[in-house]
Amino acid sequence: MTTSDHSPDIGRRAALGHLATAAAAFGAAPLLASADTVSGKAVSAKPGPGRLKQSLSRWTSKAPLPELCRRLKALGFAGVDLLYVDEWSTVIDSGLAVTMGYPAKRDNFIEMGFNDPANHAQLLKELETTIPLAKKAGVKNVITMFGNRKAGIDDRKALDNCVAGLSKIAPFAAENSVTLCVELLNSKVDHHGYQGDSTRFGAEVMKGIGSPNVKLLYDIYHMQIMEGDVIRTIRDNIQWIGHFHTGGVPGRHEIDGTQELNYHAIAKAIADLNYQGYIAHEFMPAGPDPFESFAEAFKICTV
Template sequence: MTTTSPGISRRTALGRIAAAAAAVGAMPLLASADTVAGKPAPEKAGPGRLKQSLSRWTSKAPLPELCKHLKSLGFVGVDLLYADEWATVTDNGLAVTMGYPAKRDNFITMGFNDPANHAALLKELEATIPLAKRAGLTNMITMFGNRKDGIDERQAIDNCVAGLSKIEPLAAENGVTLCVELLNSKVDHHGYQGDSTAFGVAVMKGINSPNVKLLYDIYHMQIMEGDVIRTIRDNIQWIGHFHTGGVPGRHEIDGTQELNYHAVAKAIADLNFQGYIAHEFMPSRSDPFDSFAEAFKICTV
């Protein structure tokens, strides 16, 4: 996850989008007769066993245009959106696969590891979770936060458990899962405390709720730990959401980087994972939708 848009240029070429859709075998999805909050329900899953979405910040396209292109490629949703963007996505027949509870510059660094943050974080979530339910969202993101002097690892875990346990009942009541993200502290987010699966799992075990899960960012955990497939298999019960990104560089998830994402996706699907896998990388091609289409194909298993 990141809050800054990449400076990647793009050129609009609908013909190329159509060609990319054909290349991955994507086809329009049937609209559901169900509704969410008086609007058409999000589309059903596309080809393959995984429900794939795209993080909003990876594209500079206007949101309505992005939704139309993603839908044509077989994506089922858009990830990491603020409340004022949710309706645009759902009106276009896609799911909001992860929502933000607030807009602020310190969203990543201000987390539940420090009890001084709890009151403000809980206030944000208390206000946003009911809105998420009405909009049909099932996932909301939150953070562990940056390390603080005087708070050791064990205390930070206990602080996270204490704070998240206070909001868990409201999340459960509204059918929302709070997804706490694992990030790397080596390259992108120096000082972030939730930089290991072990830390995140310790917090999840302390809460032990289906409504508080890890957002396992494959890009970040490959940088910190590697051994991604084994780690996912061993901890799938604590994981509610996935992000992708190529290592190194956080670009395409193709053969230019060190992970075999098709194998990773197959491992996740083989575990009968029912959540979303959201692509979150900076496209390096002149037309980002070529990269998005390729990522969709790679993770169609």
Template sequence: MNQKETSRRTALKNIVVGTIALGASSALPGIANSETSSFAPLKGNINHAVCRWCFDKIDIDTLCKEAKGMGITGIDLVGPKDWPTLKKYGLTSSMCNGAEINLVDGWNDPQFHDVLIKNYTEMIPKVAAAGYKNLICFSGNRRGKDDETGWNNCVEGLKKIIKIAEKHNVILVMELLNSKLNHKDYQCDHTAWGVELAKRLGSENFKLLYDIYHMQIDEGNVISTIQSSHPYIAHYHTAGVPGRAEIEDNQELYYPAIMKAILATGFKGFVAQEFIPKKEDKLQSLRTAIKICDI
């Protein structure tokens, strides 16, 4: 993940939330006790991934090795320099990055189109050559633009690279982020906005990254939205609400039900953990999250 993206997220790391001992949790099925080192085989219904930036204090080799042992098959938000390490461990780059400028300067503003078109034109073939599928993109901040202007600008810019994505069988995936708390003024902040953009582009090579944490904050109604919008969703991110911490039973989302809803849509992509671990044993937090979401 590039430096600007990292700085976008580091402010979140100061959020403090209450946690509970894993052994006290009986509400969530199939969770390994925190004292247990063994990890039961996964059911194979969900393609599990983890976001690199959330575990950036752990070196990439260690994270890959541990993730592999948990049954995780993808690492999110990893650029070309770390792809050889992922391949060494038999993992995929489940959501590639490195073509975006940052989160605020995006496709909704023509002043950034030249740079973005150059970046994505160069990156899309690299993603395809590495055998990967998804490449992240962002709307950018509104800066006073209404919805119609934002849609029109995004379509104008993205249409200049969508044929390249189609040629290389790469999906451009725009992330939905909340504008209420973490990303003030971000334009693609509701599922309906992203779905409308996808409809206007009319390409199977443009989809949405439905971030469950972000959309719970800005719109709620998570399961119903997934059911109605799933044809436009290529990828999911998780995190606990409130606080973006572990997804255990001290937060308001019940992830087993959400995972069942995702699976019921016929989804075959990745669900990536993007919570910021607050407990000392960060890898155990990841193991717990995977077990919660493995339905």
């Protein structure tokens, strides 16, 4: 897949638009059967080499999910990232971890965030529904968004709105041992208008909430585009970060020598901070064999 075929934004939107509806799975038997298998405990694969637990975002591969799990497990990956509720059991039954779950399937998932109080009721309802399912299935992380800018809501108001809304759900997340991960995205190339487009903004929201169960999803690709200085920024803000995504800059392809970041050095810096979460690869393979690209990314981030 090349940038001329699909933009990174379209790639994730395609996943949001074509994967099965999570809402229909909230009461589905396959999920409950999987939950019984794990007995409500976290599921994780046998640790791979190195100090970091690595995962792969589901939308980056066209392979059927069972095949994807089998091949990732053989490569040493610990889990699969960005999955809907009705997909969790397939991954868990394969022996891998669901490293990030979606609370809902919506075309406007990225744009509709906690920066606008008009969204709070729906977002909180989605999270209140999904968090207990995550606890039962052993899924530790659930994603949510800051949202797109709205007229009359400047950064200060947006920050306060995010703190107010997320503070309402933080105790419930803590009660269920689930971490809500709010993603930082670039507003320059892929997500024009997104308000959570700087580490400073995200860190201020995290400080305002003050909960270990609400963290930042620091997407290295997006933050390199917006602000650079990745390693120092990660070191200065690691206490607010609960999850990482990777991607080559520019183009969001492989994280090898074809792009501008030294991901091996970044991975080492993250590991040196005693980071215990996951680093999930989220890039569109440009090479002829996607799994060769996934294997190379795994090797690059093995430190």
